[in-house]
Amino acid sequence: MPLPIIIDTDPGIDDCLALLLALNSPELDVRAISISYGNTGVENAYRNCVEILRRANRRAPIGIGARRPLKRQLEVAADTHGPSGLGYAEVPPAGVILDYVRPLERLLDAQPEPVTLVTLGPVTSFALVLRANPDLVREKVSRHIAMIGNIEAAGNQTRFSEFNAWCDPEALATVLAAEIPTEIIGLDVTRKLIVRANEVERLAQSSTWLHDALRFYVEFHRKQEGLDGAVVNDVLAIAYLLQPEVLTFSDLRISVDLGDGQSRGRTKLDPKGSFARVAMDVQTPPVRRLLFDRVLLPSGASGAEPLPEEALA
Numbered sequence: 001m002p003l004p005i006i007i008d009t010d011p012g013i014d015d016c017l018a019l020l021l022a023l024n025s026p027e028l029d030v031r032a033i034s035i036s037y038g039n040t041g042v043e044n045a046y047r048n049c050v051e052i053l054r055r056a057n058r059r060a061p062i063g064i065g066a067r068r069p070l071k072r073q074l075e076v077a078a079d080t081h082g083p084s085g086l087g088y089a090e091v092p093p094a095g096v097i098l099d100y101v102r103p104l105e106r107l108l109d110a111q112p113e114p115v116t117l118v119t120l121g122p123v124t125s126f127a128l129v130l131r132a133n134p135d136l137v138r139e140k141v142s143r144h145i146a147m148i149g150n151i152e153a154a155g156n157q158t159r160f161s162e163f164n165a166w167c168d169p170e171a172l173a174t175v176l177a178a179e180i181p182t183e184i185i186g187l188d189v190t191r192k193l194i195v196r197a198n199e200v201e202r203l204a205q206s207s208t209w210l211h212d213a214l215r216f217y218v219e220f221h222r223k224q225e226g227l228d229g230a231v232v233n234d235v236l237a238i239a240y241l242l243q244p245e246v247l248t249f250s251d252l253r254i255s256v257d258l259g260d261g262q263s264r265g266r267t268k269l270d271p272k273g274s275f276a277r278v279a280m281d282v283q284t285p286p287v288r289r290l291l292f293d294r295v296l297l298p299s300g301a302s303g304a305e306p307l308p309e310e311a312l313a
């Protein structure tokens with residue numbers, strides 16, 4: 001039986017790859033997709049999700065989740081993901097969203113059995129459901145897998161903080177306090193998952209749309225940190241569901257910093273914090289293999305092999 005999942009996401013270039021991996025994986029049953037602000041505004045994120053489904057030739061109910069953080073000002077990551085959220089990839093114009101009637105709460109309520117919730121953006125949508133209807137969450141969410149935070153790795157939004165945690169620390173505090181349980185897949189492991197610039201270049205032959213999205217991401221990483229490739233964080237949360245053995249977890253007590261400045265959204269060890277399973281080690285070759293086989297070069301186009309891992313040093 002495929003694993004039933006709901007994905008809350010802010011697409012986003014790496015979200016796009018993660019969604020395509022989930023949609024192209026028969027082991028997973030994508031019951032619904034909930035859209036969040038984050039990498040871009042919710043109107044763009046919704047439009048991007050519809051376009052991703054269209055290109056994957058798949059359907060799934062889409063709900064609009066959070067439009068802004070619980071307390072903080074809305075700030076999106078146009079420098080990282082482009083003004084549309086999908087780099088240079090061609091997308092239709094975004095419309096005004098009139099239908100707010102199916103937030104994550106409704107999507108969960110519609111499930112006949114508990115599902116795995118995967119969050120690939122700020123966790124505001126989930127925090128809103130937890131605050132409004134905690135019993136529904138206990139009934140319908142069996143596990144929560146979150147691409148969020150960092151313990152030992154440096155931040156990517158501030159020196160200390162990861163972007164999704166930084167966007168809405170209050171939402172993350174709500175989610176951690178609920179102890180669902182949440183499994184955290186943060187920068188400690190996702191930073192190691194890289195698609196190289198020359199691998200992106202090869203996509204120009206096989207998928208111009210993905211090539212256009214990813215070459216923006218590579219340009220950003222080159223400018224920002226001198227990396228000759230792109231870190232595709234969100235893919236790891238989906239790959240983990242397909243091959244759980246790629247991640248090694250530690251059971252930790254952690255909390256999130258609710259202050260401002262460099263520490264805003266910092267996730268850290270805290271003996272008085274909430275219990276969470278945090279991924280601290282990853283084997284990337286099987287994850288890259290999944291990504292190449294199922295998303296980047298699924299048709300066995302020439303040059304379909306991912307480069308050997310040694311080439312990533």
Ligand code: BDR
Binds near residue numbers: 080
């Ligand atoms: C996270 O932030 C976004 O840029 C990515 O989509 C990912 O979810 C990485 O910090």
Ligand code: CA
Binds near residue numbers: 012039120
């Ligand atoms: Ca994301």
